[in-house]
Amino acid sequence: MTGQGIGARLLRKEDERYMRGRGQYVGDIRLPGMQEVAFLRSPLAHARIKAIHIPDRIRDRVFIAADLDGVAAIRADTALPGFKSSVQPVLATDKVRYVGETVAMCIAPTRAEAEDLAAEIDVEFDALPALHDMLAARNAGAALVHEHWGDNLFLPTSTDVDFEAVKAKAAFSVTRELRTARQAMCPLEGRGVIAEWNSRLEQLVVTSSTQQPHIVRSGLAECLAIDEGSIRVVAPDVGGGFGYKGILLPEEVALAWATRKLGVPLRWLEDRRENLIAGADCREHHYILTAYADRDGRLLGLDCEATVDSGAYSAYPFSACLEAGQIGSILPGLYDFPHYRCRTYSVATNKPPILPYRGVARTGVCFALEVTLDALAREVGIEPNALRFNSLVQPEQMPFDNIAKRHFDSGNYPDALRQAVEAIGFDKVRDRQTQGEADGRRIGIGFSMYAEQAGHGTSVYAAWGIPFVPGYEQCQARFTPDGGLELRIGAHSHGQGLETTLSQVAHSILGVPHERIKVVHGDTAETPYSTGTWGSRCMIMSGGAVATACEELGERVLAIGAKLLQARREDVRIEGADVVSPSGKVAVAEVARTWYRRPQDLPPDVNPGGLELTAGYKAKRDTGTFSYAAHAAVVAVEPDTGEVEILDYVVVEDGGVLVNPMIVDGQIIGGCAQGIGTALYEEMPYDAQGQPLASTLSDYMLPGPTEVPEIRILHTETPSPYTRFGQKGIGEGGAIAPPAAITNAINDALKDIGAELVVSPISPRRIAEAIARAKPKAAAA
Amino acid sequence: MKPAPFAYERPATLSEAVRILADVPGAKVLAGGQTLGPMLNLRLAQPEMIVDIGRIPELAEVTETAGAISIGATVTHAAIEDGRVSDPAGGFLRRVAKGIAYRAVRTRGTIGGSLAHADPAADWLSALTALGAEVVLSGSHGSRTVVLAEFARGAMQADIAADEIVVAVRVPKFSRASRFAYHKICRKTGEFAEAIGVAVDDPERGVRRLVAGATEGRPIVLNLERDLISLSVAALEEALSASGYVADAYVLKLHAVALHRACQEASAL
């Protein structure tokens, strides 16, 4: 091959348009006659709606729940026993359940005028006690988000594997209460929707900044009672997803309904205030975690009670339980131990419905587990990594079924940790710590590890029973008459670089030059069905489908090529961009030209399906791939102010066979930036009335380029035995481990003072207060 | 969010601007728009009329006298950062300007707008208070000059009437022997300060001043007898408390540390 296939560090093809400002996002699209939409959103977290007063003058441009005839509420149920379902109205009906919930839709020629309309609406509310704290929401007698439930529990789960026995065996144990803040995902581009009715095709066309066009289509069909064939969903360029756009939006349903009613195209563009207030929808976990070790510092067991703030409704399609429902199976991490108990609670509160943010539940779980393991090691009196080395699953155990029945496909976990220890210069940092710093700061070093399950499919999702279950993934591949290759996939690429990596897969098989390969995605009318882009699944599933389709297409090319070369089928093969026989060669492009333009030259037994086909793929085993990493951080902490500087950061990652290591590095770096945000900056605080307090980016703090250090990345490549070419999903990992590694480093820096941080983000104030709390204790001791 | 409707005027002279402000109740001055813009968009400000002072030549002037440099209200942070304005304090203003927000904001944001808004966390307010600067105002009743330390009455409250415009800020010239230090503690680059410490020491003019900024109110001026280098964090905490500043332990410490760092930095020059 040309060195531009699988494994090449090819520059991203899509960057040509992204980097030159030529991407086309919902905000760039203007249709003739299009009107803009502003939503009146609830100013209260929990209230009954007594009346909505709309001046007559503007009544025809304002729509409320009572106007939406024939529109069903959004429901995302699960099949998990004990799940209580929520009904999420497209526009609020009798009650509002979080600040930012859609109450009325206002339509005008410009957004400013639409907001003027919203300002004229007067809603009479009867305020109800707001549930701003998930633990309080679990208490008996708490106000109820959904009255008919009788409590605020979407779902409890529990797992117990021989737990009680650990108590007699353990020589050491520590218990920690940990919390992670509620966050808002902040993709550069917010959400955005255009809805129009195409009267020629009798089709509703919804253009939305989404990760899952096909799922949005199914959801719209369910809510609007329209055939799916009469709906086309287009996801144009999408400026970042991260899970924020893996959802059926009430706004999508509302615009889709109204465009039919009004006969004009409508557009809604989320602004940053809506994003922060109505979209603060992820990451909020609480843990009480006890970890047990034997005399030698080997992990014996875990006991966990985890609570997840699921917000007011079960979001479509991933449901209110995706996070808490997975905690029990993720918590054991990369460790092999015999005793385990985990109980989880998905709790309804008066906050936006929880969505799975990059890493999904893993970021919180990794934080809880790895921070507690460091504390356990300190209790035992050994280095935290000694405890890790004692307890990690060993390479010779692979593939390994862990205590929570997760099936680890391949890898060498201790080796990743060893490499991280070496690369970060562990011994040097320990030496430096004994010298002390001239500026009075304290240095600390911390590690964390995780595995990222990716591309998990039918067998995993069927049990959860959420609105979709991923099955086979398809690719439609075809040659154009001039020899170009088109690949159509139902997933969507919005920063992952799939237009490049899938091209690399195709190039490896068919040799077509990259400039002649076009990856088409983001349009239900042009692509095969797919559950979309989530769960780091695309390189496994779409990559597998592209490979299968290209191989089948290759067979057809070879059959024609052999005829053109007057060779036997078994004597020809594809080499570079040619079909080669022992005595000659013909370009693949020439074969394409022959099929379309000179059928007279085709062999009589040619496959009449031609150079166009749809092929599907499912992994040999669909429990997912497990890429994994060890992260290591060195920090300096200023004890007076609580300021933290990250001095060094190392990632040792194994993502199986890397299709494009440069793109993988980009994914890791971007993920780490988000992980640093979770660790040190991002937090949506709420007051006792359930009001979100960070409604602009000056209060909701995101890390910028100056807050993200150089991330040093090392790769190992242990192929997955189950995927098409040994690849694993790697899209989320970068965002999983940093909060744990950085917190462990901070706690290492403060260990002599006796201060320990267990609440993220680790803000300067939290550090200073932890030190202040620890000092009197140290003095008393 | 988009602004509520408003009328818009862009006068060419200062007197015309003042006249509009006096005539139209609820009219509001727009300079760089880096503060007012977001307030309009969030509909926190809903003025009847916007009076854009961006094209008034008198407000963009920089003039120099024997004892001071007068910087026009609409001079941008970027112009100061780039050294396009002569610096009465040996490069100090350039350093302060560089630490305001990020370049896009500095390109539009103005020194007069920053002072008029009187945000305690803003950089110019603390930095120029430490230098003993004065604000020159013009209104329908004529002109007046106010010492900056008194111009800011409290958070977002400047001593400025509805028909008055900040024309310039006059900064005294310092001797070559002067030492200045400015330390801003903020969560990340380009953010507003959590605490500001400014130290100014001009032995020739007999000025030794410490300013604590980003408190909830106007900057706190400390005129201390002791040598800057000898001031400990604890001593500064005490001095802040003695000045009447009330804050929780963490915030008090933060301000003392900012001052301490400024003192250390100035002493090292």
Ligand SMILES: Cc1cc2nc3c(=O)[nH]c(=O)nc-3n(C[C@H](O)[C@H](O)[C@H](O)COP(=O)(O)OP(=O)(O)OC[C@H]3O[C@@H](n4cnc5c(N)ncnc54)[C@H](O)[C@@H]3O)c2cc1C
């Ligand atoms: C993202 C961001 C970060 C920022 N970070 C910082 C920071 O770190 N430090 C900092 O100091 N500032 C910061 N700022 C504020 C910035 O410095 C603004 O430029 C400044 O506060 C206001 O100046 P302006 O010219 O933009 O004023 P405008 O926004 O136009 O006006 C502000 C207010 O002052 C009034 N006004 C303006 N000019 C006059 C005048 N000549 N006479 C009378 N009234 C007047 C207006 O009516 C309005 O009430 C930041 C701003 C942004 C958007």
